[in-house]
Amino acid sequence: MSEIGERVKKIVVEHLGVEPEKVVDSASFIDDLGADSLDTVELVMAFEEEFGCEIPDDAAETILTVGDATKFLEKNAKS
């Protein structure tokens, strides 16, 4: 897993309180990791904070899995 992927995973584990081994690229935040719609908003905020970038609402709507987040941030991360 990429360095960005590791950081994404750490944030997901912290915010959703899930076992690290469940946080794989294909894991859906809502279907597999127990997040609700408010959790996903907060996750996106945490990604913005960690990676120093803005994730517009229309982009946020396409980030459904751990892999989606990693892919987006590998392109857009500023820190």
Add this chain to the structure above:
Amino acid sequence: MRRVVVTGLGMVTPLGCGVDTTWTRILNGQSGAKKIDTFEVADLASQIACVIPRGDGSDGTFNPDQWMEPKEQRKVDDFIIFAMAAARQALDDANWHPSTEEDKCATGTLIGSGIGGLSGIAETSLLLKERGPRRVSPFFIPGRLINLASGYVSIEHGLKGPNHSVVTACSTGAHAIGDGARLIALGDADVMVAGGTESPICRLGMAGFCAARALSTSYNDAPQKASRPYDKDRDGFVMGEGAGVVVLEEYEHAKKRGARIYCEVIGYGLSGDAYHITSPSPDGDGGFRSMSAAIKRAGIAVSDIDYINAHGTSTQIGDEIELGAVERLLGNAASKVSMSSTKSSTGHLLGAAGAIEAIFSILAIRDNIAPPTINLENPSVETAIDLVPLTARKREINVALSNSFGFGGTNASVIIRRVAD
């Protein structure tokens, strides 16, 4: 109307986590007050508060992880965590864990708070100013709303009956119990999880109550002496935090399942002062009318009252106004009544005060003992009423009345009675 009894108790207070811990320490005359050490107080006139002892859960300490998942705690202000702790204790104590759809729908929630998530509002408004709206958490609103104490408790325990809340400043806890009992009496529910919760100890809360000249300011170096209702050297209340929750239950429902019954809620009275936003009416008429209404509803004589848990916050004017109203109410029966203010030990828990004090009244009946008014060394006025100074008093107590009066001129009185076996 249907009869309503109390079958479960739960609390988190500045004296500790749990009913037994708190009650034992109250009867021992302990105080929960200390110098505030969790935020800067040097520029505050009042630098003390009655603070819940946090710890790993041993020796009566409060360990939030035992009551709410850490990842959920992050989303809410402390008043919701306190309510979760007190509610689970009360439901366990009542041994009421509804599992059928029918039982779930017959069980409701009515937990109030005076202010709700003040510290979260303060912190988030700073965040908004410094970093803009995109940094405001989606959990900001649901984690601060007062009725979310009821909301979280109902979700945790699957309670699908009435889901309600009360906001009447320092009368909140008493109103919640009184209104919860009415919902049962009128048939809207068979069981209600009712009470109050509060977490006001933050810089903004202290600054606000200091500005209103409500807090004690002369005892910053002797915090445990600061809350001294009826004493001539009192100078304001001591802020407190915590929650009290009771399980109210329809009498036949409780009998049928063999529940342990603490007492019956026989009277509830409400009134308004229509006088001033923070000061009680000098003639004490509001408190007098709420007590009178509760007595009328209970169908008892004033001489039936054995114990009164006073609102008695330790403010200069409030204590004597209440005392005058109680004397007027009792008349010749004054000399047989014991009246104490447990706020001398717990401080003032605002929206939770009426709930924990109803619980102390229930325990006073259970154990036939009046909890003390600690620090009452020199009463500021003479009265025929026993104010239970300094030490608890063993005496027969079958009927107890608990008073709560709040900003806005809102008054509530609850009367409970021992249930004959």
